[in-house]
Amino acid sequence: MVTLLTYAGDVPANAPVLRTGGVPLAPAGFEWPHCAKCGGPMMFLAHLPVDAGVVSVFMCQNQPGLCEEWDPAAGSNRAHLYPADAALPPVSAHPDGPTLLPVVNGLRPTESAADEYPDAVTAWSEAGNERRDALGQLGGEPCRLQADEDPACPGCGRTMDFALMLEAGRDYRSGMNFGGDGWGYVFTCAGCERAAFLWQC
Ligand SMILES: [Zn+2]
Ligand SMILES: [Zn+2]
Known part of the structure:
Protein backbone atom coordinates (compact mmCIF):
# COMPACT_ATOMS: atom_id res chain seq x y z
CA MET A 1 0.00 0.00 0.00
CA VAL A 2 1.18 3.50 -0.89
CA THR A 3 -0.57 6.71 0.09
CA LEU A 4 -0.15 9.12 -2.77
CA LEU A 5 -0.38 12.85 -2.34
CA THR A 6 -2.51 14.07 -5.21
CA TYR A 7 -3.46 17.53 -6.38
CA ALA A 8 -6.39 18.87 -4.38
CA GLY A 9 -6.73 22.14 -6.26
CA ASP A 10 -6.00 25.68 -5.28
CA VAL A 11 -6.36 26.32 -1.56
CA PRO A 12 -6.06 29.58 0.40
CA ALA A 13 -2.47 30.71 0.94
CA ASN A 14 -2.85 30.36 4.72
CA ALA A 15 -4.92 27.15 4.79
CA PRO A 16 -3.91 24.78 7.64
CA VAL A 17 -3.96 21.82 5.25
CA LEU A 18 -1.38 19.80 3.31
CA ARG A 19 -0.09 22.21 0.69
CA THR A 20 2.92 23.47 -1.20
CA GLY A 21 3.17 27.22 -1.63
CA GLY A 22 1.25 29.88 0.23
CA VAL A 23 2.54 31.43 3.43
CA PRO A 24 4.06 29.82 6.52
CA LEU A 25 2.04 29.23 9.65
CA ALA A 26 4.28 29.56 12.67
CA PRO A 27 4.26 30.23 16.40
CA ALA A 28 4.63 33.68 17.92
CA GLY A 29 8.25 34.81 17.83
CA PHE A 30 9.00 32.99 14.59
CA GLU A 31 11.87 34.46 12.62
CA TRP A 32 12.09 33.90 8.88
CA PRO A 33 14.99 31.47 8.24
CA HIS A 34 18.07 32.65 6.42
CA CYS A 35 20.55 30.55 4.45
CA ALA A 36 23.78 29.64 6.23
CA LYS A 37 25.69 29.78 2.94
CA CYS A 38 24.54 33.00 1.26
CA GLY A 39 22.80 34.74 4.13
CA GLY A 40 19.64 35.42 2.13
CA PRO A 41 16.08 34.65 3.24
CA MET A 42 14.90 31.16 2.34
CA MET A 43 11.84 30.36 0.24
CA PHE A 44 8.82 28.84 1.98
CA LEU A 45 7.94 25.56 0.26
CA ALA A 46 5.30 23.62 2.15
CA HIS A 47 2.92 23.37 5.10
CA LEU A 48 2.53 19.71 6.03
CA PRO A 49 0.34 18.43 8.87
CA VAL A 50 1.53 14.83 9.40
CA ASP A 51 1.28 12.23 12.19
CA ALA A 52 4.25 13.65 14.11
CA GLY A 53 2.94 17.22 14.05
CA VAL A 54 2.99 20.12 11.62
CA VAL A 55 6.04 20.40 9.36
CA SER A 56 7.00 23.69 7.72
CA VAL A 57 9.66 23.52 4.99
CA PHE A 58 11.95 26.28 3.69
CA MET A 59 14.80 26.20 1.17
CA CYS A 60 17.23 28.80 -0.15
CA GLN A 61 16.59 29.85 -3.75
CA ASN A 62 18.80 32.91 -3.87
CA GLN A 63 21.47 31.20 -5.95
CA PRO A 64 20.04 27.81 -6.92
CA GLY A 65 22.56 24.98 -6.93
CA LEU A 66 25.28 26.96 -5.17
CA CYS A 67 24.01 26.76 -1.60
CA GLU A 68 23.81 22.95 -1.27
CA GLU A 69 20.12 23.39 -0.62
CA TRP A 70 19.54 19.62 -1.10
CA ASP A 71 21.59 18.84 2.02
CA PRO A 72 19.67 18.32 5.29
CA ALA A 73 22.62 19.62 7.33
CA ALA A 74 24.18 22.40 5.21
CA GLY A 75 21.95 25.14 6.60
CA SER A 76 20.46 26.01 3.20
CA ASN A 77 17.10 24.46 3.93
CA ARG A 78 15.04 24.33 7.10
CA ALA A 79 12.23 22.10 8.29
CA HIS A 80 10.39 22.90 11.50
CA LEU A 81 8.16 20.49 13.42
CA TYR A 82 5.43 22.01 15.57
CA PRO A 83 3.03 20.15 17.86
CA ALA A 84 -0.30 19.39 16.17
CA ASP A 85 -2.17 21.57 18.66
CA ALA A 86 0.22 24.54 18.48
CA ALA A 87 -1.24 27.97 17.67
CA LEU A 88 0.22 28.79 14.25
CA PRO A 89 -0.90 32.15 12.85
CA PRO A 90 0.04 33.07 9.26
CA VAL A 91 3.36 34.82 8.73
CA SER A 92 3.88 37.62 6.21
CA ALA A 93 6.36 36.86 3.45
CA HIS A 94 9.90 38.09 3.86
CA PRO A 95 10.14 41.08 1.46
CA ASP A 96 13.55 40.24 -0.06
CA GLY A 97 14.35 37.67 -2.68
CA PRO A 98 12.27 34.76 -3.90
CA THR A 99 10.60 33.75 -0.63
CA LEU A 100 7.23 32.39 -1.79
CA LEU A 101 6.17 30.01 -4.56
CA PRO A 102 3.88 31.57 -7.20
CA VAL A 103 1.18 28.88 -6.91
CA VAL A 104 -0.53 27.14 -3.98
CA ASN A 105 -1.23 23.43 -4.46
CA GLY A 106 -3.45 21.59 -2.00
CA LEU A 107 -2.46 17.95 -1.50
CA ARG A 108 -4.89 15.09 -0.86
CA PRO A 109 -3.90 11.67 0.60
CA THR A 110 -5.04 9.04 -1.91
CA GLU A 111 -4.69 5.33 -1.14
CA SER A 112 -3.19 3.01 -3.73
CA ALA A 113 -3.00 -0.78 -3.67
CA ALA A 114 0.45 -0.66 -5.28
CA ASP A 115 3.51 -1.51 -3.21
CA GLU A 116 5.84 1.21 -4.46
CA TYR A 117 5.47 4.82 -5.51
CA PRO A 118 6.21 4.43 -9.24
CA ASP A 119 3.63 1.63 -9.55
CA ALA A 120 1.10 3.68 -7.59
CA VAL A 121 1.61 6.60 -9.95
CA THR A 122 1.20 4.36 -12.98
CA ALA A 123 -2.06 2.97 -11.57
CA TRP A 124 -3.25 6.50 -10.80
CA SER A 125 -2.52 7.62 -14.35
CA GLU A 126 -4.13 4.55 -15.90
CA ALA A 127 -7.27 5.20 -13.85
CA GLY A 128 -7.77 8.35 -15.91
CA ASN A 129 -5.95 10.89 -13.79
CA GLU A 130 -3.26 13.23 -14.98
CA ARG A 131 0.27 12.07 -14.19
CA ARG A 132 1.25 15.59 -13.14
CA ASP A 133 -1.43 15.54 -10.42
CA ALA A 134 0.47 12.83 -8.52
CA LEU A 135 2.63 15.04 -6.32
CA GLY A 136 4.18 12.80 -3.71
CA GLN A 137 3.82 10.11 -1.10
CA LEU A 138 2.61 10.29 2.50
CA GLY A 139 4.31 7.96 5.00
CA GLY A 140 5.29 4.36 4.33
CA GLU A 141 8.68 3.50 2.86
CA PRO A 142 10.49 6.23 0.92
CA CYS A 143 11.13 5.62 -2.75
CA ARG A 144 14.64 7.03 -3.09
CA LEU A 145 16.16 8.40 -6.30
CA GLN A 146 19.68 7.98 -4.88
CA ALA A 147 21.33 6.12 -2.02
CA ASP A 148 19.78 6.17 1.44
CA GLU A 149 20.55 9.55 2.98
CA ASP A 150 17.97 9.37 5.78
CA PRO A 151 19.28 11.92 8.28
CA ALA A 152 20.19 11.34 11.91
CA CYS A 153 18.17 13.41 14.36
CA ALA A 163 7.17 11.55 6.85
CA LEU A 164 6.53 12.24 3.18
CA MET A 165 7.97 12.86 -0.25
CA LEU A 166 7.13 15.75 -2.56
CA GLU A 167 7.51 15.92 -6.31
CA ALA A 168 8.66 19.27 -7.67
CA GLY A 169 5.17 20.29 -8.80
CA ARG A 170 2.59 20.10 -11.56
CA ASP A 171 4.43 22.42 -13.94
CA TYR A 172 7.17 25.02 -14.05
CA ARG A 173 5.00 27.63 -12.33
CA SER A 174 4.09 25.60 -9.28
CA GLY A 175 7.36 23.69 -9.27
CA MET A 176 9.86 23.63 -6.47
CA ASN A 177 13.49 23.47 -7.58
CA PHE A 178 14.70 19.96 -6.78
CA GLY A 179 17.36 19.95 -9.50
CA GLY A 180 14.99 19.25 -12.37
CA ASP A 181 13.06 16.04 -11.84
CA GLY A 182 14.12 15.60 -8.22
CA TRP A 183 12.01 14.69 -5.24
CA GLY A 184 12.04 16.28 -1.79
CA TYR A 185 11.95 14.18 1.39
CA VAL A 186 10.69 15.22 4.82
CA PHE A 187 11.76 13.42 8.01
CA THR A 188 10.69 13.91 11.61
CA CYS A 189 11.65 12.98 15.16
CA ALA A 190 8.47 13.50 17.17
CA GLY A 191 10.20 13.04 20.51
CA CYS A 192 12.69 15.82 19.82
CA GLU A 193 10.20 17.97 17.86
CA ARG A 194 12.64 18.08 14.96
CA ALA A 195 12.17 17.82 11.22
CA ALA A 196 14.65 17.60 8.35
CA PHE A 197 14.45 18.06 4.59
CA LEU A 198 16.57 16.87 1.69
CA TRP A 199 16.13 16.32 -1.99
CA GLN A 200 17.54 13.91 -4.51
CA CYS A 201 17.52 13.89 -8.30
ZN1 LIG B 1 21.65 30.41 0.00
ZN1 LIG C 1 15.39 12.92 18.04
Missing part, protein backbone atom coordinates in the same frame (compact mmCIF):
# COMPACT_ATOMS: atom_id res chain seq x y z
CA PRO A 154 20.27 16.35 15.57
CA GLY A 155 18.55 15.98 18.94
CA CYS A 156 18.89 12.27 19.80
CA GLY A 157 21.06 10.85 17.03
CA ARG A 158 18.69 8.14 15.81
CA THR A 159 17.67 7.87 12.18
CA MET A 160 14.67 10.13 11.66
CA ASP A 161 11.26 8.85 10.54
CA PHE A 162 10.24 9.32 6.92
